[in-house]
Amino acid sequence: xxxxxxxxxRIAHLARIEISDDEALTxxxxxxxxxxxxxxxxxxxTAGVEPMAHAQDVSQRLREDAVTEVDRRAAYQAxxxxxxxxxxxxxxxxx
Amino acid sequence: MINKSLKELAQALxxxxxxxxxxxxxxxxxxxxxxxxxxxxxxxxxxxxxxxxRAADARIAAGTAGPLTGIPVAQKDIFCAEGWTTTCGxxxxxxxxxxxxATVIRKMHSEAGMVSLGKTNMDEFAMGSSNETxxxxxxxxxxxxxxxPGGSSGGSAAAVAARLAPAxxxxxxxxxxxxxxxxxxxxxxxxxxxxVSRYGMIAFASSLDQGGPMAASAEDCAxxxxxxxxxxxxxxxxxxxxxxxxxxxxxxxxxxxxIGLPKEFFGEGCDAEVMAAVRAAIAEYEKLGASCVxxxxxxxxxxxxxxxxxxxxxxxSNLSRFDGVRYGYRAxxxxxxxxxxxxxxxxxxxxxxxxxxLIGAYVLSHGYYDAYYLQAQRIxxxxxxxxxxxxxxxxxxxxxxxxxxxxxxxxxAADPVQMYLSDIYTIAVNLAGLPGMSIPCGxxxxxxxxxxxxxxxxxxxxxxNVAHRYQQATDWHARRPGAIx
Numbered sequence: 001x002x003x004x005x006x007x008x009x010r011i012a013h014l015a016r017i018e019i020s021d022d023e024a025l026t027x028x029x030x031x032x033x034x035x036x037x038x039x040x041x042x043x044x045x046t047a048g049v050e051p052m053a054h055a056q057d058v059s060q061r062l063r064e065d066a067v068t069e070v071d072r073r074a075a076y077q078a079x080x081x082x083x084x085x086x087x088x089x090x091x092x093x094x095x
Numbered sequence: 096m097i098n099k100s101l102k103e104l105a106q107a108l109x110x111x112x113x114x115x116x117x118x119x120x121x122x123x124x125x126x127x128x129x130x131x132x133x134x135x136x137x138x139x140x141x142x143x144x145x146x147x148x149r150a151a152d153a154r155i156a157a158g159t160a161g162p163l164t165g166i167p168v169a170q171k172d173i174f175c176a177e178g179w180t181t182t183c184g185x186x187x188x189x190x191x192x193x194x195x196x197a198t199v200i201r202k203m204h205s206e207a208g209m210v211s212l213g214k215t216n217m218d219e220f221a222m223g224s225s226n227e228t229x230x231x232x233x234x235x236x237x238x239x240x241x242x243x244p245g246g247s248s249g250g251s252a253a254a255v256a257a258r259l260a261p262a263x264x265x266x267x268x269x270x271x272x273x274x275x276x277x278x279x280x281x282x283x284x285x286x287x288x289x290x291v292s293r294y295g296m297i298a299f300a301s302s303l304d305q306g307g308p309m310a311a312s313a314e315d316c317a318x319x320x321x322x323x324x325x326x327x328x329x330x331x332x333x334x335x336x337x338x339x340x341x342x343x344x345x346x347x348x349x350x351x352x353x354i355g356l357p358k359e360f361f362g363e364g365c366d367a368e369v370m371a372a373v374r375a376a377i378a379e380y381e382k383l384g385a386s387c388v389x390x391x392x393x394x395x396x397x398x399x400x401x402x403x404x405x406x407x408x409x410x411x412s413n414l415s416r417f418d419g420v421r422y423g424y425r426a427x428x429x430x431x432x433x434x435x436x437x438x439x440x441x442x443x444x445x446x447x448x449x450x451x452x453l454i455g456a457y458v459l460s461h462g463y464y465d466a467y468y469l470q471a472q473r474i475x476x477x478x479x480x481x482x483x484x485x486x487x488x489x490x491x492x493x494x495x496x497x498x499x500x501x502x503x504x505x506x507x508a509a510d511p512v513q514m515y516l517s518d519i520y521t522i523a524v525n526l527a528g529l530p531g532m533s534i535p536c537g538x539x540x541x542x543x544x545x546x547x548x549x550x551x552x553x554x555x556x557x558x559x560n561v562a563h564r565y566q567q568a569t570d571w572h573a574r575r576p577g578a579i580x
Binding site: 003007008011012013014015016017018019027030031033034035036037038039040041042044046049050051052053054055056058060061063068072075076078079080081082088090091092093 | 191192193194195288289302303328331332334394396397399400401403404411415418419420421422423424425429430431432433434435436437438440441444449450452453454455456457460466467469470471472473474475476477479510511512515525526527528
């Protein structure tokens with residue numbers, strides 16, 4: 001398998017990373033080298049093998065539906081790039 | 096004082112031979128003098144450190160001190176610490192002052208009364224094996240400053256090796272504690288997945304990430320691990336297990352220990368002199384009463400390919416949170432919201448992080464998910480099963496930690512695949528979720544060699560015992576790099 005330049009640009013867009021034509025070309029070379037390594041997996045017959053998503057075979061814990069955290073909005077918003085009146089500011093989304 | 100073990104330092108503090116303020120100052124002064132050359136620390140805050148040291152001295156005076164109260168330690172900059180800049184080695188978080196403590200930090204500060212000397216350099220978002228992907232510059236290996244310290248916990252490793260700190264925290268997703276420990280002549284332990292809380296530890300690949308200690312000896316690691324572990328409600332994968340003292344079995348004799356030697360780790364691909372040092376260490380173990388048995392991990396050659404699907408897939412999801420809205424970097428100029436995301440992430444992430452996000456986005460995308468992501472997870476199962484089978488005939492698995500000694504700065508930086516292959520012996524352990532260690536076992540051309548020990552699930556105490564007995568019989572771990580001062 002080998003990624004085309006168009007595919008590289010499309011993935012970059014999906015990942016919301018702006019990429020120049022030059023960068024896309026370098027990235028294409030690197031990614032194809034990495035996928036060559038990854039391709040070794042394709043030769044392995046894994047029919048009937050249960051996928052392993054996690055190191056521990058345990059299920060998610062449940063907890064009481066109770067408030068356990070205190071309100072730390074001011075502290076958390078203090079590290080935001082831009083806030084106003086307790087809200088996070090982003091460029092206008094709806095005209 | 097700077098070369099003392101944690102136990103000796105604890106005793107010096109308990110007997111008022113030295114105060115925590117004096118001890119911390121000693122290390123802060125060393126950092127000030129030596130760090131500009133080594134670049135192991137990215138953040139030092141003398142006032143914060145001394146405030147913790149004063150609090151520790153008060154605890155010692157009041158008789159409420161724990162075993163490690165007042166001992167200074169370096170923190171990998173992946174752990175959020177309230178009021179401390181927490182960068183994860185990235186431009187994205189270069190100005191992020193954490194509003195909260197990671198559980199590991201909270202335990203070490205509040206419960207254990209330990210003193211943080213600062214935050215250590217690391218590969219950006221822990222993605223790297225040489226510390227060269229850090230936004231804050233490369234770290235130099237104290238054993239040879241033209242070489243890498245390993246990664247991603249390279250700053251922690253260099254800090255302890257140069258005795259800028261008595262011990263440090265690290266994290267290990269594919270070898271990031273063990274490989275730098277090997278390259279810097281340290282003892283490092285990656286616990287069983289789920290033993291150390293991941294809360295506040297900036298996520299790279301959540302099903303693999305695990306924090307652990309890096310220090311000069313197995314005994315130091317055991318004591319430090321005691322302060323890091325424990326069930327945490329705030330980490331959904333934290334395991335609720337009885338508390339244990341990881342130092343309790345250190346002195347147990349090794350008579351009857353069965354060492355498994357995977358034939359796949361003793362074939363081609365490893366430097367011959369590194370292999371000779373590893374074999375000599377195993378011979379030493381036989382003298383200590385252990386016996387060897389050949390085992391097989393037939394799918395281990397697939398661990399690097401499977402890892403480079405699973406880890407980037409998880410990373411692409413985890414790192415989607417860095418969007419310039421709630422914290423971290425935001426591009427100075429942008430058009431609409433999408434443009435803000437695209438420019439923020441293009442400018443805030445380095446090349447290796449972008450590569451892994453792109454791999455992850457691709458293997459998770461429609462039409463490729465089954466062929467890559469699910470296939471990698473199936474292979475992960477095969478790799479884990481290989482270990483289950485191997486542990487039927489042995490107690491601990493041994494082999495090299497890294498296929499070579501520390502390589503030259505820049506040597507592998509241009510070729511991602513070559514860099515990835517430096518973790519060829521460590522990655523399978525993360526995929527299986529097992530505990531692993533690296534301990535010093537010799538030198539090649541003046542550079543340290545690490546012996547990897549892999550234990551069964553929750554066998555940390557046994558691994559530390561196996562490491563400690565070797566360190567009682569040898570002095571590799573006690574060697575220090577020359578020409579530091």
